[in-house]
């Protein structure tokens with residue numbers, strides 16, 4: 001397995017001082033910035049777009065920005081995010097009319113590409129596209145809001161996808177998002193995840209470094 005990556009979801013960051021807060025979480029040891037894009041159509045919430053991604057780059061953020069698109073339609077916003085500095089772009093297969101075309105569009109824009117599965121989205125969308133994926137993201141809550149509880153059936157789904165990835169031989173990250181905390185991250189890693197999105201668990205505490213260090217200590221028990 002590749003090194004575990006911790007990706008704080010800026011959904012729970014302080015939007016009034018976003019650049020500073022993102023810098024703080026990266027200085028605290030986070031690996032990747034997880035950037036949740038919600039359109040009040042595909043999901044019942046409205047967040048941030050390419051201008052905010054560009055603003056973070058202008059502020060000096062050099063870490064990978066992992067853009068999770070919870071929007072429908074998907075394709076027309078992809079070039080804008082690529083130009084704004086996205087490193088990874090993931091989308092929900094049921095929100096795209098042509099999954100293969102959307103994946104190609106992301107790659108041609110110079111970004112890594114991934115598919116996102118809601119808790120009840122079937123895995124058959126992976127058929128025929130494994131060779132085009134850099135990331136598979138399993139949602140462990142229904143998308144739209146931070147601060148929800150981890151849905152336990154995700155563990156089984158993670159084990160299934162871990163096997164699919166290992167059997168495929170492709171170099172694909174297995175990301176999990178929703179309700180990830182210090183006290184469940186080891187179990188989630190043991191089920192096969194190698195990239196952990198955590199919003200409220202990190203941003204709703206005063207000491208980001210302490211939480212990230214605790215998460216890494218939990219993960220070390222799996223790596224060992």
Ligand SMILES: O=C(CO)[C@H](O)[C@H](O)COP(=O)(O)O
Nearest residue numbers: 009143144146147179199200
């Ligand atoms: O995509 C999301 C919601 O749609 C968030 O990234 C996710 O819920 C993370 O928040 P938390 O760690 O607080 O559960």
